[in-house]
């Protein structure tokens with residue numbers, strides 16, 4: 001992302017920030033929106049893209065810097081795509097463990113063949129708060145929801161997400177491998193292409 005000297009990441013999620021920073025490398029000086037404000041914007045959009053754009057605009061406004069936001073989540077086939085954009089709020093803000101427990105309960109007795117799911121990531125990059133032309137990219141990662149958590153890496157729903165090609169959960173992947181394969185990695189690859197990098 002050599003286009004900018006400095007970029008603010010519009011996320012308050014430590015797991016996400018770590019992955020985004022690893023993917024961006026040293027090409028750009030990365031700040032986090034938490035350095036500028038503790039107030040998280042309300043995610044009022046009805047799509048990942050709308051929420052990513054509103055988080056990016058908010059971070060650009062509080063920092064005065066170009067901003068990159070990530071709105072992501074888990075879309076489960078058997079649940080009609082839920083929790084989707086509500087993934088972080090699935091168990092009413094009680095956090096990752098409660099979200100995972102609620103998901104396992106919702107899929108209790110559902111056979112493997114019907115446990116398909118995808119992680120979704122929308123990235124939005126704005127040059128400034130009122131940028132009329134945000135760069136927006138999306139990435140999907142297909143997998144299946146396990147019957148019990150496995151693995152210690154990652155964050156969020158990673159312990160419940162089976163990655164068929166790797167024969168393990170996404171929380172069992174080494175961080176560098178997840179950062180090559182994930183929905184976030186795919187969206188980031190598109191973003192690089194859109195910016196004319198690699």
Ligand SMILES: O=c1nc[nH]c2c1ncn2[C@H]1C[C@H](O)[C@@H](COP(=O)(O)OP(=O)(O)OP(=O)(O)O)O1
Pocket residue numbers: 010011012013016040043055070071072073074087088089099119154155156157158182184
């Ligand atoms: O790679 C992932 N591995 C596991 N879980 C994941 C992943 N990617 C998104 N997720 C889950 C976490 C959270 O339940 C929701 C994101 O919600 P989302 O609103 O985008 O992020 P957030 O509120 O945690 O932080 P912020 O909005 O400040 O970026 O999807």
Ligand SMILES: [Mg+2]
Pocket residue numbers: 043088
């Ligand atoms: Mg959020």
